[in-house]
Amino acid sequence: MTVDALSSVCNLGVLDSLSEASISEILQSWNSFCLITETIVKGDDTNLATSYSKFQSYVSSLCKYGLRSLVEEHFLLSLQDMLEKHCAPRFWSNFDAYNNVPDPETDDGNMHEDEVELLLCKALEGISSEKQYQEKCILMLVNSLLLCQENDTSIGHPFDMEKIFFSKYRLIVSSVLMTTMPRQFTAINMFIEILHWYFKGRLEELSTIMAGDYEDNNESQDNNQPSNMDIDGAYDQKKTLENKLVRNIGMVVHNLRNLGFTSMTEDAYASTIFLLLKAKVYDLAGDDYRTSVLESIKGWIQAVPLQFLHALLDYLGDFMSYLSPESTKSPLASTPSSCYQKSGKPSEGIIRWQLRLEYFAYETLQDLRIAKLFEIIVDYPDSAPAIEDLKQCLEYTGQHSKLVDSFISALRYRLLTAGASTNDILHQYVSTIKALRTIDPAGVFLEAVGEPIRDYLRGRKDTIKCIVTMLTDGTGGNNSGPGNGDSLLEELNRDEENQESNSLDDDINTDDKQTWIDIQRWEPDPVEADPLKGSRYRRKVDVLGMIVSIIGSKDQLINEYRVMLAEKLLNKTDYDIDTEIRTLELLKIHFGESSMQKCEIMLNDLIDSKRTNTNVKATINQLSQTGAESREHGASFDILGATIISSNFWPPIQDEDVKIPEHVDQLLSDYAKRFHEIKTPRKLLWKKNLGTVKLELEFEGKTLQFTVTPVHASIIMQFQDQKSWTSKNLAAAIGVPVDTLQRRMNFWISKGIVAESAGGDSNDHLYTLVDDMADGGKSITNNEVSMADDDAETSVASVEDQLRQEMAVYEKFITAMLTNVGSMKLDRIHNSLKIFCATPPVYDKSIQQLQSFLSGLVAEEKLELRDGTYYIKKNNKL
Amino acid sequence: MLSVMYRWHAVASWTWDAHDETCGICRMAFDGCCTDCKLPGDDCPLIWGACNHAFHLHCILKWVNSQTSQAHCPMCRREWQFKE
Numbered sequence: 001m002t003v004d005a006l007s008s009v010c011n012l013g014v015l016d017s018l019s020e021a022s023i024s025e026i027l028q029s030w031n032s033f034c035l036i037t038e039t040i041v042k043g044d045d046t047n048l049a050t051s052y053s054k055f056q057s058y059v060s061s062l063c064k065y066g067l068r069s070l071v072e073e074h075f076l077l078s079l080q081d082m083l084e085k086h087c088a089p090r091f092w093s094n095f096d097a098y099n100n101v102p103d104p105e106t107d108d109g110n111m112h113e114d115e116v117e118l119l120l121c122k123a124l125e126g127i128s129s130e131k132q133y134q135e136k137c138i139l140m141l142v143n144s145l146l147l148c149q150e151n152d153t154s155i156g157h158p159f160d161m162e163k164i165f166f167s168k169y170r171l172i173v174s175s176v177l178m179t180t181m182p183r184q185f186t187a188i189n190m191f192i193e194i195l196h197w198y199f200k201g202r203l204e205e206l207s208t209i210m211a212g213d214y215e216d217n218n219e220s221q222d223n224n225q226p227s228n229m230d231i232d233g234a235y236d237q238k239k240t241l242e243n244k245l246v247r248n249i250g251m252v253v254h255n256l257r258n259l260g261f262t263s264m265t266e267d268a269y270a271s272t273i274f275l276l277l278k279a280k281v282y283d284l285a286g287d288d289y290r291t292s293v294l295e296s297i298k299g300w301i302q303a304v305p306l307q308f309l310h311a312l313l314d315y316l317g318d319f320m321s322y323l324s325p326e327s328t329k330s331p332l333a334s335t336p337s338s339c340y341q342k343s344g345k346p347s348e349g350i351i352r353w354q355l356r357l358e359y360f361a362y363e364t365l366q367d368l369r370i371a372k373l374f375e376i377i378v379d380y381p382d383s384a385p386a387i388e389d390l391k392q393c394l395e396y397t398g399q400h401s402k403l404v405d406s407f408i409s410a411l412r413y414r415l416l417t418a419g420a421s422t423n424d425i426l427h428q429y430v431s432t433i434k435a436l437r438t439i440d441p442a443g444v445f446l447e448a449v450g451e452p453i454r455d456y457l458r459g460r461k462d463t464i465k466c467i468v469t470m471l472t473d474g475t476g477g478n479n480s481g482p483g484n485g486d487s488l489l490e491e492l493n494r495d496e497e498n499q500e501s502n503s504l505d506d507d508i509n510t511d512d513k514q515t516w517i518d519i520q521r522w523e524p525d526p527v528e529a530d531p532l533k534g535s536r537y538r539r540k541v542d543v544l545g546m547i548v549s550i551i552g553s554k555d556q557l558i559n560e561y562r563v564m565l566a567e568k569l570l571n572k573t574d575y576d577i578d579t580e581i582r583t584l585e586l587l588k589i590h591f592g593e594s595s596m597q598k599c600e601i602m603l604n605d606l607i608d609s610k611r612t613n614t615n616v617k618a619t620i621n622q623l624s625q626t627g628a629e630s631r632e633h634g635a636s637f638d639i640l641g642a643t644i645i646s647s648n649f650w651p652p653i654q655d656e657d658v659k660i661p662e663h664v665d666q667l668l669s670d671y672a673k674r675f676h677e678i679k680t681p682r683k684l685l686w687k688k689n690l691g692t693v694k695l696e697l698e699f700e701g702k703t704l705q706f707t708v709t710p711v712h713a714s715i716i717m718q719f720q721d722q723k724s725w726t727s728k729n730l731a732a733a734i735g736v737p738v739d740t741l742q743r744r745m746n747f748w749i750s751k752g753i754v755a756e757s758a759g760g761d762s763n764d765h766l767y768t769l770v771d772d773m774a775d776g777g778k779s780i781t782n783n784e785v786s787m788a789d790d791d792a793e794t795s796v797a798s799v800e801d802q803l804r805q806e807m808a809v810y811e812k813f814i815t816a817m818l819t820n821v822g823s824m825k826l827d828r829i830h831n832s833l834k835i836f837c838a839t840p841p842v843y844d845k846s847i848q849q850l851q852s853f854l855s856g857l858v859a860e861e862k863l864e865l866r867d868g869t870y871y872i873k874k875n876n877k878l
Numbered sequence: 879m880l881s882v883m884y885r886w887h888a889v890a891s892w893t894w895d896a897h898d899e900t901c902g903i904c905r906m907a908f909d910g911c912c913t914d915c916k917l918p919g920d921d922c923p924l925i926w927g928a929c930n931h932a933f934h935l936h937c938i939l940k941w942v943n944s945q946t947s948q949a950h951c952p953m954c955r956r957e958w959q960f961k962e
Contacts, residue, residue: 573887597916604917639885646918647891648910664886672890679920683895690889698881710888717882769880 033058059144083176087130094123124255199272281364289383366393374410380431391439416456422466464560575610601649609644656689659735724768807853896932903937912936928959
């Protein structure tokens with residue numbers, strides 16, 4: 001240092017007044033000051049007391065000449081120099097060993113936790129003691145400065161001065177440490193990594209200590225109140241262990257913060273806690289959806305990380321200064337919930353941490369569950385706890401749209417594929433409705449999720465049939481399912497009854513009160529709600545409604561049900577319709593009595609048939625006993641039963657002419673005569689191809705039982721008198737076309753009763769009764785009833801057939817329109833038909849029906865469909 | 879030799895055999911029921927007049943009761959008499 005340098009710093013006015021003597025004094029003091037500063041800073045501590053008094057005198061003499069700032073600056077500079085040259089390198093050299101490890105995470109063996117812990121502690125202690133010494137030095141300076149300014153009041157409060165020095169010093173320390181950090185690219189990462197390792201190790205240790213604790217005292221989670229618990233030796237031991245651990249950690253954190261690594265430290269332990277929490281959530285949640293894990297996760301948060309933080313913050317003491325950077329970091333912490341603050345017991349910092357951690361846990365669990373939502377819904381009723389968890393998580397995080405997106409893509413990928421059976425899709429749909437109803441009672445997300453499923457199902461032909469089966473037939477829906485035998489409809493009804501009984505309590509209230517309750521219950525639609533759709537109809541998620549919406553209208557569903565019911569009823573021989581009546585009653589509740597009118601008449605027909613049947617038979621038997629009819633003939637009436645239908649109310653029934661055996665025919669006409677007598681003037685028209693015949697074929701010493709259609713029965717009965725028939729003759733005898741006969745014949749051939757051989761004519765086959773049942777017998781051991789519905793012959797025209805017949809009228813209109821216009825879209829065809837076909841035949845079909853009809857025409861290559869537009873199919877042959 | 883034992887369950891539909899499709903009054907099918915009835919058959923029988931025109935019993939009764947003087951057959955305007 002020279003005078004020139006001094007003059008640049010000092011006030012020039014003062015310079016003028018300096019005498020030669022003063023200058024020399026200044027120079028002397030300065031030199032000595034520099035020397036002594038050096039020794040002090042170097043920490044040759046042996047004669048600190050003596051050097052302190054000397055130091056003081058030099059400082060005061062320099063201050064006298066107004067060189068105070070110079071003194072301060074030099075002192076701090078030399079401290080910094082010391083730090084840079086010695087302390088910092090020594091600190092960093094501790095970690096040198098780990099600098100060369102390329103990837104510490106994969107290489108566990110190189111970093112033992114204990115080693116890390118020891119190393120970190122050692123390094124921190126070393127640098128901390130050096131820092132403490134330097135702080136002492138600063139205090140020395142401050143004291144000296146204070147002494148020489150006692151008569152000078154212009155300088156601020158002594159305490160302020162100390163504070164200023166220390167803050168300056170802290171800045172120096174952290175900047176020096178940062179700048180002296182080894183130059184390698186990974187150095188800083190390494191250090192952070194080491195911190196992570198350290199905290200992870202400590203937290204895990206704590207976690208195991210706590211885990212025991214937590215399991216022991218599942219209820220009382222606040223371990224800081226030992227007075228509430230049984231204090232026994234083990235607990236105390238645990239407690240002290242824990243305290244020691246926390247003190248260790250606290251020490252480390254304290255040291256780190258003093259060195260200016262505050263934010264790095266916080267990041268380190270925060271991310272460690274989060275990692276640990278995440279691992280815990282994954283561990284607890286796993287793939288088990290049968291239990292609720294949210295509570296135990298919350299419990300764990302209380303028990304481990306919060307305890308750790310609590311202890312840590314307690315140790316560090318100053319919450320507020322600690323929290324100030326925190327509140328800017330975390331969005332959640334900046335809005336602390338007021339109700340938590342009121343409770344007041346835990347500090348604000350802990351509460352913020354708790355909120356942060358819980359939010360994180362919710363989010364993690366939510367993500368986990370959403371990713372697995374498909375599986376969860378597959379085993380829905382069992383996985384209800386998982387759904388409940390997810391609901392709570394979503395309430396907290398509000399990330400419903402994530403759920404919708406992820407679930408829809410899962411659906412598309414896993415469910416809505418050609419390989420999935422319609423039944424499975426429907427079951428998943430129903431489970432989805434039920435599950436999502438819990439999460440979101442307003443059904444907004446359900447709407448979004450359900451749409452792709454509905455769209456897909458509309459494209460499947462057997463959807464309606466499957467729905468009806470599922471609704472009405474408990475076992476028919478999903479055989480692999482729980483198989484409780486209840487139909488979906490009954491289940492729905494049960495739910496409804498439960499709901500009604502709940503709401504019954506409300507009805508007791510006066511109307512005003514009810515309204516008030518309703519108002520209080522009101523909640524706005526979620527933000528994601530589609531504003532185009534009114535919110536009112538969403539209020540209640542109606543499973544049946546959602547199912548019907550797949551089809552489009554309830555009429556189609558009812559129609560399909562009617563066809564199925566007709567099929568079922570026509571095949572009944574015992575008039576037992578209890579289950580059908582119950583199903584119908586349930587359907588009536590949902591669809592209204594008038595819609596089910598026809599079905600009711602059908603069931604009624606069965607009941608009437610039973611009565612009439614008994615009546616007719618009783619009177620005929622009476623007649624035969626008294627009258628002229630042969631005894632044998634009368635007795636055979638016992639073998640006859642009849643279902644008498646009101647054909648106007650049944651779906652169109654397939655009429656096929658068949659000549660049944662003569663004596664049966666005779667019985668039928670007697671029966672009809674009797675009916676006419678009882679119910680004058682009503683008459684019976686037999687539908688001879690319909691019904692069921694239970695056969696018992698008796699060969700030599702062997703009987704076989706079959707349940708078949710009248711046609712099959714007529715065929716086999718022809719073989720009673722004649723052992724072999726040509727197909728032409730047999731067809732004539734039965735009164736059916738040859739090809740039909742051949743189709744029917746296959747049944748008997750497959751059963752091994754009749755053998756087929758080529759006849760004289762190439763078109764004529766010869767059917768011969770298989771006499772030798774000895775070898776045939778082993779292949780036909782089934783004495784049980786087997787139904788001859790092999791070629792899916794149904795007695796009732798299917799809905800599609802009906803529709804095709806009804807739509808056939810419009811085919812001409814459609815082709816004419818398309819020829820004139822060239823191309824039309826579906827809705828335009830629909831609207832045009834509505835306009836042009838106002839006179840009978842009035843066009844009254846829905847757009848879905850039209851679509852399926854048109855796709856039939858496309859399949860027949862009459863029309864062409866490109867990009868949703870229909871064209872007349874050009875003749876490809878040209 | 880084959881011998882067959884059987885129980886035959888046949889299916890038939892009934893009809894009023896009215897030689898016409900629909901009731902002239904309610905325009906509903908004879909084999910259906912009148913507009914007021916829910917169940918066809920015994921619950922909603924047909925009745926023939928002396929002129930051999932048939933109607934649902936309920937329909938013609940309503941008609942007959944609504945006439946102040948002697949009722950006529952809605953189809954042929956002859957005096958309405960129930961057929962014996």
